[in-house]
Amino acid sequence: MSSNLSIENELSVTFLEQNFDIGESNDIEFFKKSVANYVNLEQCVAVLSDYRADKSYIYAGSFGSVFGLSEKYSVIDSAFEDCIFSYLNPDDLVERHALELNFYHFLKTVPHENYSHYSTFSRIRLQNEIQKCSYINHRTTYLKTFSNGSISLALCLYAPSTDLQSRSGIDGKIFNIQTGEIIDAVRYKNNAATILSKREIEVLKQVSKGRKSEQIAAEMHISVYTVRRHRQNIIEKMKVTNTAEAVKTALVMGIISL
Structure with a gap:
């Protein structure tokens, strides 16, 4: 098993085995409409992941062609967008998965109603340069959290990066959307150690x-x-x-x- 598969498996278990049996709605129809409208404006790619149903709703603007997405809207029977991951550099993908796990553990230190105040940002290489696009910007935000802290809906955004400077790593960050504060890596890496x-x-x-x-x-x-x-x-x-x-x-x- 590769390091990527190991960490992807840990992601899957972490999110899909949360306790969702508490009788709360995830308001998915509202979020689906909101995401569709956003993609129409930005022409990016958005993946709305429903962890409770283990499904993803993929909305593709014109940037979707980079990932071979010919349809503007599609549904896959997985909360993880492997159809997009396959286009990303494997080393960067491992870092991206690790950042999301660290993000999850960091959020457990803040009130669940504030989860949506935070987001990740990373710059990821494509496996191969497509249409003169070498790097993409990636963001993850958790849109819906239940009262017990379980995360029901996540949004991942993919857009072209204007930063084409070659360097190692994904420049992964966790930041507060409301204030712009970048969270010190020491805080969330220490949280990950609680595993x-x-x-x-x-x-x-x-x-x-x-x-x-x-x-x-x-x-x-x-x-x-x-x-x-x-x-x-x-x-x-x-x-x-x-x-x-x-x-x-x-x-x-x-x-x-x-």
Whole structure:
């Protein structure tokens, strides 16, 4: 399993396994009309994701041709737009998924009624230059949140970037839409670390250095059995197949560093 598939799987589990059974409406028809009107003005591509139904509504302006979207409106049976992801640079896509996971964990530190006050921004490379378009601007905003904090509807926007300067990374940011404040990465990367316990992070750091369970046990003064239990918990919590994939995902999310 690639790092991209690992982190995409974690995204899927994080959003689709939220508790939606609380009898609240997600007002989707209102948001569908609003998104359609916005795309008609901006001619961008917008994806309205319904996590409760595991569906996405894709609205494509003229920019949709970059992603092979011939229809102005389409519905897919997935809350994740793989038909668009396939056009994006794989390394940048991993960073984009990690940013969204960090965004999710950051929002858990603010009142749920304020989730829509925040958005992500990133600049992502296309796999191949299409129609002289090398980079796109990407934004994610959560439009509808239930009273228990579960996120029901998300909006992703794709538009051409005028910043064509070559550099590594996606320049990913989380910002407050109302004030323009850019959230310090330390705040949301620390929040992402709550996926694992402090002890599990210590074990994962040791794994990232190539240490065996016996070596980790000696270093941390715990039993080999305890190390193996921590490793299994890490795999289960991060929704990956092995600790090597857990290391890759944790590095991208900023939970650990080399």
